[in-house]
Amino acid sequence: MRPREPIAEFGSAVARELSFDPRLARRLRAEVEDHLQEAVADRADPHDENRLAEVICAFGDPRAFARQFLTTALLSLARRAAAVTALAVIGMFGAMEARAAWYGWVNWPASDHVRAANAIGHPVDRFAFMLAAAFALSTLAYVITRRAPAHFHATFGWEIGFSVKLNAAVALALMSAMATELVLTGVRLFEAGLDARALVPFVSLMLEVVVAGGSLSYILIMMSRCSRALRLAA
Amino acid sequence: MEGEMLKGHLDMIVLAALVGGPAHGYGIIQEIKRRSGGAFDLPEGTIYPTLHRLEKAGHLASHWTTAKSGRKRRVYKMTRRGERALSDHRALWQRFADAIGGLFGEKARAPARTHS
Numbered sequence: 398m399r400p401r402e403p404i405a406e407f408g409s410a411v412a413r414e415l416s417f418d419p420r421l422a423r424r425l426r427a428e429v430e431d432h433l434q435e436a437v438a439d440r441a442d443p444h445d446e447n448r449l450a451e452v453i454c455a456f457g458d459p460r461a462f463a464r465q466f467l468t469t470a471l472l473s474l475a476r477r478a479a480a481v482t483a484l485a486v487i488g489m490f491g492a493m494e495a496r497a498a499w500y501g502w503v504n505w506p507a508s509d510h511v512r513a514a515n516a517i518g519h520p521v522d523r524f525a526f527m528l529a530a531a532f533a534l535s536t537l538a539y540v541i542t543r544r545a546p547a548h549f550h551a552t553f554g555w556e557i558g559f560s561v562k563l564n565a566a567v568a569l570a571l572m573s574a575m576a577t578e579l580v581l582t583g584v585r586l587f588e589a590g591l592d593a594r595a596l597v598p599f600v601s602l603m604l605e606v607v608v609a610g611g612s613l614s615y616i617l618i619m620m621s622r623c624s625r626a627l628r629l630a631a
Numbered sequence: 632m633e634g635e636m637l638k639g640h641l642d643m644i645v646l647a648a649l650v651g652g653p654a655h656g657y658g659i660i661q662e663i664k665r666r667s668g669g670a671f672d673l674p675e676g677t678i679y680p681t682l683h684r685l686e687k688a689g690h691l692a693s694h695w696t697t698a699k700s701g702r703k704r705r706v707y708k709m710t711r712r713g714e715r716a717l718s719d720h721r722a723l724w725q726r727f728a729d730a731i732g733g734l735f736g737e738k739a740r741a742p743a744r745t746h747s
Contacts, residue, residue: 424705425679427695427703427705428655428656428679428705429679430702431655431656431657431698431702431703431704431705432655432656432657432675434700434702435655435657435658435698436657436675438700439657439661455674455675456674456675456676457674457675457676461676462676462679465676465677465679465680466679466680466683469680469683469684469687
């Protein structure tokens with residue numbers, strides 16, 4: 398049975414207000430529509446339009462209803478973002494280590510050009526990566542220790558904004574590390590030409606590009622979702 | 632009963648309503664109303680944030696089922712952790728109720744103070 402129109406409209410309104418968290422929006426829409434359908438069917442005359450309006454009225458305003466989920470949903474978004482950036486740091490670390498181990502295993506010594514590039518690039522790469530790791534750990538610790546208050550308030554909004562900025566810092570530091578790696582490995586691969594040994598460094602480098610680019614895109618999406626969520630608080 | 636009065640005890644009320652077995656949101660509200668003799672007639676939208684919060688805390692678990700009508704339905708059930716939490720709530724509530732009962736009882740029996 399399809400939900401009756403006012404009930405479907407109510408469900409859509411709830412989903413619209415919670416559009417910053419599509420999974421939560423879908424779940425609550427289905428739960429609310431089922432609830433309202435059940436409440437209507439429970440009445441003496443379920444086809445009476447007034448009773449339908451009464452049931453919807455008893456449920457409350459969709460915006461006020463959605464607002465009750467705001468703090469937990471925002472904290473959950475912030476935690477998800479922190480977990481994704483932390484995984485990105487681990488992924489990049491794995492790719493870098495695999496490449497370094499491969500150079501040793503296939504006995505691929507660095508040429509003079511590569512050594513010269515490494516002398517400048519390695520400290521930059523290491524610093525950017527350490528910065529990303531430190532920010533990622535701080536962000537994780539920060540979001541894990543936050544608690545969702547019963548009602549949204551400015552301090553909580555600031556905390557969420559701060560965690561998003563920390564995540565953005567992780568993503569930018571990862572992008573810097575990846576760009577440096579791209580140059581350093583690029584020089585080595587360029588010198589090697591079409592060599593079978595180059596396959597592992599090439600694949601690991603592509604993995605880094607995907608991980609760093611993916612984490613930056615994810616953070617941008619999170620920033621947009623958080624700003625939509627904060628509009629619900631207003 | 633006053634809504635504000637109930638809000639502080641919603642977790643305990645919802646957990647208690649699920650003692651009889653798994654139920655969906657509307658079913659839980661009906662169970663609360665029935666078992667409280669109509670005294671706890673909650674605003675219907677207030678139950679869902681509590682259900683979601685209890686699920687996040689690991690006190691409830693939920694899954695989708697299909698209702699007889701063919702609609703998708705989210706059904707909640709209490710976990711072991713939820714049972715322990717309810718037991719703690721119950722013990723706390725009993726102590727509180729005993730203390731209040733004692734206070735009211737004593738007040739009724741207390742002799743009127745006289746100032747000399």
